[in-house]
Amino acid sequence: MKHQRTILGGVAMTFVFGVAVATSVPAASLATAGSFEAVQADAVAGSAQSFDSAAEAAGAAVSRDGYVIHTPTPTPTPKPVATSQGGYGGGQCQAGADAVGESTAFSWVYPGGYRQSDGFGPRAEGFHKGVDMVNDEGVPVHAIADGIVIAASGDGGTGGVYLSLAHKVGGVAVCSMYMHFLDGSLMAGVGDTVTAGQVIGLTGRTGNATTEHTHFELYGADGVRYDPMPFMLEHAG
Template identity: 40%
Template sequence: MPETTIETTTTASPAVGDRTTARSRSAALVRPVRTVAILGAVGALVAAIALPAFASASGPADAGPVTAERLAADNAQSIVVASEATQAPTTREQFIATTPDEIEKRKAEEAAAARAAAAAATVSSSSRPSIAGLALVAPGSGAVRYPVTSFTPGEGPGSGRGHEGWDMIAPEGTPIYAAAAGTVTASAESIGGYGVSIMIMSNLNGTMVETRYGHMVYGSRMVEVGDQVAAGQLIGLVGNTGNSYGSHLHFEVRIGGSVLDPEPWLAANAG
């Protein structure tokens, strides 16, 4: 019996192979598309953030140079200050008084300044009284001299009205001399009730003695504070300034702050 050979051939189905190939091609196409989409999203996000800032910084293409005025106009709430600007100094005098107390105080200060200016104008406008023909040194040789050499004795201290000196009555313009050598401690055109006056501190045998000379003529003072004077040196002229009612020298003597009667003191010490 002849041998029979049966050949079996296995052939893949065309439908199955086509489906596998399609899936492979689809997967290969999806991957690059997805990557492109992601990169596009990231780029859009970056552009959305960066472009406004860049646009505000760069400004329009036709914009001119940036100046202080332009910056101020673009941002009304900003303040542009030049580097050279400085604040002008201010003082209290630039402010106007508003309260009643301040107004009264200011008025008093202005009135005092006006009085001082008037007094200064009076002194500056009037020339110093002439001392021609007057003795520059009082007669005598002792450490103590009479401040006026020719006078009429007037009221002394202790009159009950606070009078602490001796009034030596003499015509206006009579020379006044230092009663003792010493240092001038006060010299002014107005010192309270003394009017034009001078005060001198002297050391007499270890005792500090202060002498005061009041009511002198305006502009007649011959010495200033700090000057050293000699006994009998001409220092001014008799007048009628301050609390005075008639020309005379108001002469005071003080030792240790206590008031002495000048009349007996001069009689005992003047040479």
């Protein structure tokens, strides 16, 4: 009987010692060499996932574990424009050019391309004072250079919805005119400044137009319209 109590006591002490070891030694120290290598492999694999803050800020798509998050590009908001604002004569052109800095960057009206129909010069209906650039309805129209809005109208008669900008190029007043915008799509009003390539409206066929296009003109402080294509080829490339 005494011998049995001695054995039971030894077993109990062994159990207590085992519990103490299990609760005081970190689990990682009990891992086998193989399991430690697996942990290292997981850590290396995990390090391949990174966050590119510059790409995120630029609105690029970010890949995350097999799926892609697309950051939407902000869409310009149309600006309410009264029936008639400002003027697009030579005097207004010079005054607007005096109010802005020198333009050093330039953009095509349609950077993505367009189809030209009527050019500058005589035609059956009379002298055409600009160039007709054909594109689909709703395609964005871009300012050709930094400038200021000197005229804008939501209902411009034969010109439909139009906008005119004053620029300073080589110290000289250069004004650009854009006609037939989509109704309600103007994104700037008189007195607003714009930058080269900024979206100022959407392609439409308001006013005297038989198809969707932008009638584009250039003129100076004398108010006389001239062929805009040589200017655009020289400055916008």
